[in-house]
Amino acid sequence: MKISYECGPCFLRQAREAMDLSTDDEALKMEIMSEIFKFLSQNFKNGTNSNSTGSLMHNMIKEKTGCMDPYYREKIEGNQIALKYLPEVKKILAEDDSLENYVKIAIIGNILDFGAFTLDDDIESVIKSSLKKDLTRKDIAEFEDALNKYDNVLYLVDNTGEIVFDKLLLSKIKEYGVNITIAVKSEPILNDACMPEALEAGLDEYGELVEIGCGTVGYVDSQISDEFREIFNSHKFIISKGMGNYEGLTEIDLSDKDIFFLLCAKCNTISRDIGVNLHDMLLFKK
Incomplete structure (x- = not known):
């Protein structure tokens, strides 16, 4: 399934939650969120697959925080x-x-x-x-x-x-x-x-x-x-x-x-x- 405009705030909400569960380092969370903005600006468009986009975002958070199982x-x-x-x-x-x-x-x-x-x-x-x-x-x-x-x-x-x-x-x-x-x-x-x-x-x-x-x-x-x-x-x-x-x-x-x-x-x-x-x-x- 392809993303809709409503997937944008959902991605950001998930990113915030995953980061809050992964680390207390506020500076690191700012750094990661900045990278997520860049990632979405390049990939959030008509025809993009919702699963692949979400997976890449969550794996980015895991890699940056070192927390492999935030949930x-x-x-x-x-x-x-x-x-x-x-x-x-x-x-x-x-x-x-x-x-x-x-x-x-x-x-x-x-x-x-x-x-x-x-x-x-x-x-x-x-x-x-x-x-x-x-x-x-x-x-x-x-x-x-x-x-x-x-x-x-x-x-x-x-x-x-x-x-x-x-x-x-x-x-x-x-x-x-x-x-x-x-x-x-x-x-x-x-x-x-x-x-x-x-x-x-x-x-x-x-x-x-x-x-x-x-x-x-x-x-x-x-x-x-x-x-x-x-x-x-x-x-x-x-x-x-x-x-x-x-x-x-x-x-x-x-x-x-x-x-x-x-x-x-x-x-x-x-x-x-x-x-x-x-x-x-x-x-x-x-």
């Missing part, structure tokens, strides 16, 4: 919030164990995104209200057809915290006899899940964990490893979690694949691109 504490917090609501979520699933409900819970987990929300947002209240909402777009029938049709699926996870709820959907998918390959980031970026967080959450109980070969905002096709490209190309059925993966995957030809996007539309640019309202929860086939 370390936020990732822990994300898991804690998800675990806090897990009993309530399991109660909901006990009352209605439909595939649609499992999908809905997994999408609610996508709300735990410090790339889209500010650190001061009341994420817990958003989760509470989302539990009462229905999916705006729900290609459930097509999704279940794919689960019955294919022997293998590639599941692209998104955020730490969110993966606690992903685990529930993965358990439901296993009931269809599908072999699951679960893809995580190779290096920290924002609060995205890497191998340690995936193992801690127990995702390996439901499928084979693999790394995509890079630490990018969402999926950036030019940055994935050769090993992961083989895995990606070999799968005809893909489940993509989150906005970042949507932004990246819609940049490449997926005509030979059945791919389903599960996400909460947390920004206006994404909402407009898909044709939905802000905060809508979606399962749709692209």
Whole structure:
């Protein structure tokens, strides 16, 4: 997906947060912000890919501050919030164990995104209200057809915290006899899940964990490893979690694949691109 004018202030907001989490050196933050202004002045234009731009900016901050995982504490917090609501979520699933409900819970987990929300947002209240909402777009029938049709699926996870709820959907998918390959980031970026967080959450109980070969905002096709490209190309059925993966995957030809996007539309640019309202929860086939 290409950037819109609204991505500009979002990049700067993310840059400020990442720097505040990485260092207390005010002079260094001034130096880095100056470089980010220069970088954006050269790269922020029509046709620019949002994922690549954000990834380069965050990696610039990591390199300059020496802090390779700025959102370390936020990732822990994300898991804690998800675990806090897990009993309530399991109660909901006990009352209605439909595939649609499992999908809905997994999408609610996508709300735990410090790339889209500010650190001061009341994420817990958003989760509470989302539990009462229905999916705006729900290609459930097509999704279940794919689960019955294919022997293998590639599941692209998104955020730490969110993966606690992903685990529930993965358990439901296993009931269809599908072999699951679960893809995580190779290096920290924002609060995205890497191998340690995936193992801690127990995702390996439901499928084979693999790394995509890079630490990018969402999926950036030019940055994935050769090993992961083989895995990606070999799968005809893909489940993509989150906005970042949507932004990246819609940049490449997926005509030979059945791919389903599960996400909460947390920004206006994404909402407009898909044709939905802000905060809508979606399962749709692209």
